[in-house]
Amino acid sequence: MAGCGSWLFFLTVCVVFLFGANAEIKFTIPVGKFFTYELMRETFQNDFEPLSRIYAGHLYNDPMIFKCNKQNFPDLPEWLRLTQRHPYDNGFLYGTPTSPGKHTIEVYAYNKRSYETTRHILVFKVVAEKMLPYQAEFFIKLREIEKVLPSSVQDEIKQDLQKLWDTEDLEIVNITNALDRGGRVPLPLAGHYEGVFVKVGSEQYFSNCLLRVLTPEHQRQCTAVSRVKIPGGCNFCSVPSNCITWCKTELIDLTKQEPVPPAPTVGLGILEEGGDFNPPESPPSRDYFPDYIVTVIVPLIIAIILCLLLAYIMFGRREGVIQLYHHYTIHGNTDDLRSMAGNRSVTPPLSTLPMFNSRTGERAPPLHSDSPSIPLIAAQHDPYSDTLPR
Numbered sequence: 001m002a003g004c005g006s007w008l009f010f011l012t013v014c015v016v017f018l019f020g021a022n023a024e025i026k027f028t029i030p031v032g033k034f035f036t037y038e039l040m041r042e043t044f045q046n047d048f049e050p051l052s053r054i055y056a057g058h059l060y061n062d063p064m065i066f067k068c069n070k071q072n073f074p075d076l077p078e079w080l081r082l083t084q085r086h087p088y089d090n091g092f093l094y095g096t097p098t099s100p101g102k103h104t105i106e107v108y109a110y111n112k113r114s115y116e117t118t119r120h121i122l123v124f125k126v127v128a129e130k131m132l133p134y135q136a137e138f139f140i141k142l143r144e145i146e147k148v149l150p151s152s153v154q155d156e157i158k159q160d161l162q163k164l165w166d167t168e169d170l171e172i173v174n175i176t177n178a179l180d181r182g183g184r185v186p187l188p189l190a191g192h193y194e195g196v197f198v199k200v201g202s203e204q205y206f207s208n209c210l211l212r213v214l215t216p217e218h219q220r221q222c223t224a225v226s227r228v229k230i231p232g233g234c235n236f237c238s239v240p241s242n243c244i245t246w247c248k249t250e251l252i253d254l255t256k257q258e259p260v261p262p263a264p265t266v267g268l269g270i271l272e273e274g275g276d277f278n279p280p281e282s283p284p285s286r287d288y289f290p291d292y293i294v295t296v297i298v299p300l301i302i303a304i305i306l307c308l309l310l311a312y313i314m315f316g317r318r319e320g321v322i323q324l325y326h327h328y329t330i331h332g333n334t335d336d337l338r339s340m341a342g343n344r345s346v347t348p349p350l351s352t353l354p355m356f357n358s359r360t361g362e363r364a365p366p367l368h369s370d371s372p373s374i375p376l377i378a379a380q381h382d383p384y385s386d387t388l389p390r
């Protein structure tokens with residue numbers, strides 16, 4: 001029994017290795033046709049725990065995030081977009097290729113519980129096809145891109161539009177999030193949606209209902225009234241959330257579009273021969289004197305005027321003279337106080353002792369005079385005498 005279990009294990013590992021690691025899913029997409037691929041979380045979950053379905057009987061439901069890029073490139077091809085609303089939601093790769101070619105897309109799934117990653121490879125072969133000549137774009141207000149991408153919803157929308165166009169021959173050409181077209185992020189309230197643009201195309205000319213969009217009456221109504229009803233007999237929406245906003249409908253007639261101008265002819269990449277190089281003549285001489293006056297002389301004159309003004313205020317005017325007088329009297333009073341203090345036969349306080357010079361062992365000479373040029377700190381002859389005030 002145990003041997004059988006280990007054999008089963010070995011076989012499963014081999015199968016997972018063969019199909020899980022090298023799985024390459026191939027698609028062929030015609031140019032100008034809308035393409036959707038749903039990144040199923042269950043498939044990737046199976047890669048993370050290939051044996052849990054066998055042993056535990058069920059798969060975990062891990063949150064995971066998808067990242068996609070073109071192989072050996074940092075990003076996706078410009079026509080392809082990835083959307084995933086929430087780590088517990090499936091992702092979608094969608095878009096409309098515009099030119100033929102082959103793209104190898106790497107899809108990485110990051111498991112947010114175990115931090116494991118797994119990779120799938122998708123190979124898109126885009127084949128050339130004629131564009132549908134008559135196209136129309138509709139705005140669906142009450143939808144979000146992830147809600148529209150599942151094929152069942154795409155079919156619902158297509159069925160309504162087939163009735164509006166009055167033809168079975170209708171293909172979805174493009175589906176875009178309104179946020180990618182300058183729409184606003186809605187309030188996080190019920191009944192507010194991002195909105196999606198759905199473009200469809202057909203070989204058949206527009207129906208009478210659709211042609212009403214081109215009438216001047218329609219344009220007048222849409223600028224005047226904020227909410228215009230779809231004209232009677234043209235309202236085919238079976239599910240309320242799939243209803244189109246009539247005023248944002250646009251018809252595109254590719255048969256009437258003027259042909260693209262021819263591409264410019266590419267030359268040899270070598271300049272034509274054309275004589276010798278003539279250096280340009282030296283520029284005419286310029287008179288710098290006005291600049292000199294403005295930048296040097298004028299500020300100098302202003303500085304001199306300011307100096308004279310200050311001198312006049314300080315020396316010529318009464319306030320200045322009084323200030324000078326004050327200055328002299330304060331000076332004289334200080335001298336007086338000093339001489340009075342010098343006459344007192346009190347030993348100067350300890351704090352006035354000179355500093356002991358540690359390098360020469362000297363002390364500053366004693367104070368003999370009271371002239372203001374001599375420092376106020378008096379010298380002491382005998383450092384051991386009692387210097388405390390008595």
Ligand SMILES: *[C@@H]1O[C@H](CO)[C@@H](O)[C@H](O)[C@H]1NC(C)=O
Pocket residue numbers: 032096097098173174175176180181
């Ligand atoms: C589809 O819509 C996107 C976004 O508006 C745009 O960039 C792209 O060119 C469209 N593709 C086609 C084929 O119309």
